[in-house]
Amino acid sequence: MNSTVFTSESVTEGHPDKVCDAIADAILDDILAKDRRAHVAVEVMCTTGLVMVVGEVSCDCYSDMNGIARRTLQEIGYHSPAFGFDGATCGVLVSIDEQSSDIANGVGVSEEAREGTAVDEFDRQGAGDQGMMFGFACRESEALSEGTFMPLPIFFAHRLAKQLAEVRKNGAIDYIGPDGKTQVTLRYENGAPVAVEQLIVAAEHKPDIDAEKMKREMLDAVVAPIVPERWFPEGKVVAERVLVNPSGKFVKGGPLADSGLTGRKIIVDTYGGYSRHGGGSFSGKDPSKVDRSGSYYARYAAKNLVAAGVADKLEIQVAYAIGCAHPVSINACAFGTETVPVERIEGLLRSRDVFDFRPAAIIKNLNLIAPIYRQVSAYGHFGRWDLDLPWERLDKVDAIKQAL
Numbered sequence: 001m002n003s004t005v006f007t008s009e010s011v012t013e014g015h016p017d018k019v020c021d022a023i024a025d026a027i028l029d030d031i032l033a034k035d036r037r038a039h040v041a042v043e044v045m046c047t048t049g050l051v052m053v054v055g056e057v058s059c060d061c062y063s064d065m066n067g068i069a070r071r072t073l074q075e076i077g078y079h080s081p082a083f084g085f086d087g088a089t090c091g092v093l094v095s096i097d098e099q100s101s102d103i104a105n106g107v108g109v110s111e112e113a114r115e116g117t118a119v120d121e122f123d124r125q126g127a128g129d130q131g132m133m134f135g136f137a138c139r140e141s142e143a144l145s146e147g148t149f150m151p152l153p154i155f156f157a158h159r160l161a162k163q164l165a166e167v168r169k170n171g172a173i174d175y176i177g178p179d180g181k182t183q184v185t186l187r188y189e190n191g192a193p194v195a196v197e198q199l200i201v202a203a204e205h206k207p208d209i210d211a212e213k214m215k216r217e218m219l220d221a222v223v224a225p226i227v228p229e230r231w232f233p234e235g236k237v238v239a240e241r242v243l244v245n246p247s248g249k250f251v252k253g254g255p256l257a258d259s260g261l262t263g264r265k266i267i268v269d270t271y272g273g274y275s276r277h278g279g280g281s282f283s284g285k286d287p288s289k290v291d292r293s294g295s296y297y298a299r300y301a302a303k304n305l306v307a308a309g310v311a312d313k314l315e316i317q318v319a320y321a322i323g324c325a326h327p328v329s330i331n332a333c334a335f336g337t338e339t340v341p342v343e344r345i346e347g348l349l350r351s352r353d354v355f356d357f358r359p360a361a362i363i364k365n366l367n368l369i370a371p372i373y374r375q376v377s378a379y380g381h382f383g384r385w386d387l388d389l390p391w392e393r394l395d396k397v398d399a400i401k402q403a404l
Contacts, residue, residue: 005197007185008153008272010161013076013378014178014204014253016260020044021269021377023051024262024284026072027065029371032286034061036369039099039107039128042284044069047259048084050091055284058099066092072374077168077178083204084256107288110325118325125360127320128289129280132329135298136275137306138313140193141383144228147394149303150383152193154272156184158380159226164203167221175214177204179253195233199223199242204253215244269381270295275315283377287368290320290359294327296391297362299382301355304396310345310404312337318357325358340404354399366390 011018023044031038038059045052051069073079073087080086110126112118137149148155160182167173183200186193201218219237229236263281267273280291287293298316306314311334319329332345349355356365363369367390375387384392 001189002191003187003189005185005187006151006153006274007183007198008151008157008267008274009181009183009200010154010157010268010272010379011182011265012161012165012178012180014078014165014180015265016046016179016255016258017262017264018260018378019046019073019076019078019255020260020262021265021283022076022374023053023069023072025373025377026068027053027063028284028286029374030063030068031057031059031061032369033371034063035059038286039288040284040286041099041289042096043262044284045259045261046085046255048256050093050255053092053094053096055096056099057096065094065096078254082206083177083179083254084252085254107323111321111323112325122356122358122361122364123325125288125358126323126325127294127359128322129291130320130322131280131291131294132278132317132319133280133290133294133298134270134276134278135295135300135302135316135318136271136314136382137299137302138274139306145383145385147307147392148383148385149306151271151274153184153186154268154274154380155383156186156227157182157272158383159385160184160199160201160222162379162386163222163226164201172221173217175206175209177206177253179204179250179257196227196231196241199227200246201242201244202247202250203245204250205245207251211245211248215239215242218242218244271382276317278317282381283373287363288359293359293362293366293368294318294320294357296366296368296381297355297357300366300391300393301349301396303392304394305345305400307394308397308400308404310334310338310340310400314338314345316349320359325360327357330357344404348400348403353403354396 024042042055069092070087078085112123140152141148141150141155164180168176181202185198187195266281282292285292302314302316313335315333330349
């Protein structure tokens with residue numbers, strides 16, 4: 001028997017890096033709601049008492065980025081000095097330029113259009129950058145949450161992080177702050193997850209909180225509602241497998257304790273390290289940037305293909321050249337779980353009979369010019385059990401079955 005372990009982490013919306021992702025995506029949503037043709041690439045940094053918003057934006061509207069940053073901080077939970085950061089009183093600096101004309105020209109008029117080889121409207125918009133993106137889906141989480149198709153370590157980690165935020169917001173545990181982390185280690189046997197080896201819950205808290213009391217409440221209010229008892233080797237949630245604030249205390253958190261930066265949690269955003277990553281972040285970028293739209297579409301294709309029974313585990317890579325409408329490559333890996341030859345899967349992906357990986361087609365087919373991004377800035381962009389996201393829909397299953 002082949003036995004191994006795998007670990008993934010998640011963080012709450014009050015983690016400094018996630019604070020920055022949330023502000024960047026809130027600004028993006030505000031601009032897209034007013035100007036569907038806008039091009040946005042916004043990045044945010046935060047530190048003690050200060051938020052900086054920088055980047056490139058071309059649009060025909062006004063966005064109150066200062067006000068959006070403050071409102072987002074307060075919505076997250078930084079609305080008083082109690083946890084060292086207050087959205088109402090912190091400094092906010094904004095430095096925004098227009099998008100480079102070189103990039104704008106390549107996106108607005110693709111290489112295919114310039115050469116006269118464009119055959120339809122989707123050939124006329126080029127990719128906003130070069131790079132490679134990955135999409136992934138597997139069946140590990142299906143027994144717990146049908147339709148999510150995610151690796152189980154990151155699925156559990158996200159749900160624990162969201163539960164940690166929920167007990168703070170509803171007052172069930174009234175002494176914890178917005179910053180927090182979770183981490184899940186699962187044991188796999190012959191490639192299948194079988195049991196929890198270790199859980200970690202780290203939560204910012206007020207001073208003078210009894211550590212044992214906090215651990216008991218975290219076990220009861222955070223871990224027990226999320227991880228079914230059968231996933232523990234003992235058949236029940238046991239304290240020995242759960243670490244709570246293993247450093248001893250977590251009084252200083254958020255931007256007071258650590259600077260934050262947009263795009264520094266890309267593994268949390270995707271598959272928890274279970275699948276490969278091209279390196280590009282999502283937050284603050286409009287969908288002409290294939291870092292975002294290409295990754296979303298590769299996930300959409302992988303998820304529908306797994307749901308159609310083509311494989312139990314599937315990873316898709318797509319790569320683009322800046323200014324070109326057509327991907328430079330598309331390939332797939334099914335890790336030996338395929339029910340049809342991988343060559344046929346790749347042929348389907350490249351044919352455009354079911355999926356069209358050209359950026360303009362992705363944007364139209366998934367309706368990505370919409371203010372929908374702030375909601376996915378924390379707890380993952382994929383496998384969301386709590387949101388209806390266009391790239392998570394299973395609306396190509398019948399078409400795949402017919403094509404194959």
